[in-house]
Amino acid sequence: MSGNILDVQNVTKEFGGLTAVNDVTMSIPERSIVSVIGPNGAGKTTFFNMITGIYTPTRGTIRLGGRELVGLRPDQVTQAGIARTFQNIRLFSTMSSEENIMVGRHSRLKSGFVDAVLHTKKFHESEQEARDAARIMLDFVGLGRWKNELATNLPYGDQRKLEIARALATTPKLILLDEPAAGMNPRETEDLKALIRRVRDELGVTVCLIEHDMRLVMTLSEYITVLDYGSKISEGLPHQVRNDPRVMEAYLGRGAAAGEYGKEERPHA
Numbered sequence: 001m002s003g004n005i006l007d008v009q010n011v012t013k014e015f016g017g018l019t020a021v022n023d024v025t026m027s028i029p030e031r032s033i034v035s036v037i038g039p040n041g042a043g044k045t046t047f048f049n050m051i052t053g054i055y056t057p058t059r060g061t062i063r064l065g066g067r068e069l070v071g072l073r074p075d076q077v078t079q080a081g082i083a084r085t086f087q088n089i090r091l092f093s094t095m096s097s098e099e100n101i102m103v104g105r106h107s108r109l110k111s112g113f114v115d116a117v118l119h120t121k122k123f124h125e126s127e128q129e130a131r132d133a134a135r136i137m138l139d140f141v142g143l144g145r146w147k148n149e150l151a152t153n154l155p156y157g158d159q160r161k162l163e164i165a166r167a168l169a170t171t172p173k174l175i176l177l178d179e180p181a182a183g184m185n186p187r188e189t190e191d192l193k194a195l196i197r198r199v200r201d202e203l204g205v206t207v208c209l210i211e212h213d214m215r216l217v218m219t220l221s222e223y224i225t226v227l228d229y230g231s232k233i234s235e236g237l238p239h240q241v242r243n244d245p246r247v248m249e250a251y252l253g254r255g256a257a258a259g260e261y262g263k264e265e266r267p268h269a
């Protein structure tokens with residue numbers, strides 16, 4: 001046993017003539033909080049999309065607890081134990097908070113289409129089980145009081161938490177968060193940080209985030225991988241990465257201020 005929950009080996013993704021991710025190798029230790037950072041267009045989301053089965057790598061292997069994920073569909077990757085959130089909020093705005101989480105739970109439901117149409121006992125049991133699980137998750141992220149509220153009526157920071165709750169409802173071993181702090185004010189970001197720590201500490205779920213908020217990344221991550229133009233240019237502990245000349249150059253080369261890699265300071269690539 002490697003002690004790693006995820007082992008990504010020499011993964012490359014080409015889109016026509018463009019190499020979005022170039023020969024990247026990265027391991028995620030079990031029960032850790034790690035980050036993937038890099039300037040705009042570095043290949044971070046493409047990297048997540050390969051792990052979650054949205055894209056098939058051009059080359060390379062991705063193993064979850066030793067099981068090869070390349071070739072699996074996104075729903076099969078979810079079943080295998082990886083959940084994710086997206087850069088842009090993707091909630092069902094006409095559904096309540098609780099129903100949004102029940103959709104996430106659906107991948108674990110035992111009843112099928114026929115049960116749903118015929119409203120069998122199995123269907124009702126599965127529905128109840130999904131509802132119970134949704135409430136537990138809503139309480140966990142501190143949104144219990146919003147269970148009947150339409151997702152779209154929740155404050156922005158709470159919508160982001162609801163997405164995390166929905167991902168957690170699939171009972172993942174690993175959760176991938178794509179820019180979870182995007183658009184948040186400092187207070188919401190502090191709340192988010194505490195929640196991410198609880199996800200790991202209380203649920204035992206390994207966390208990997210893509211994030212542009214460097215204060216959050218540096219204070220939350222145990223290990224950081226840096227991509228630039230699709231290639232891994234650095235990795236290590238937060239202080240190692242922060243002081244790595246290659247990382248500074250990747251950001252400074254795009255006009256960021258020294259020591260501050262925050263998104264607002266970078267021109268969009």
Ligand SMILES: Nc1ncnc2c1ncn2[C@@H]1O[C@H](COP(=O)(O)OP(=O)(O)OP(=O)(O)O)[C@@H](O)[C@H]1O
Binds near residue numbers: 020039041042046
């Ligand atoms: N489906 C696609 N087809 C063609 N090119 C793509 C596709 N998806 C991503 N790319 C390209 O791959 C490169 C990496 O994009 P990606 O979105 O992975 O970067 P990123 O690091 O997540 O950027 P950001 O921080 O801006 O979200 C970019 O040049 C992008 O235009």
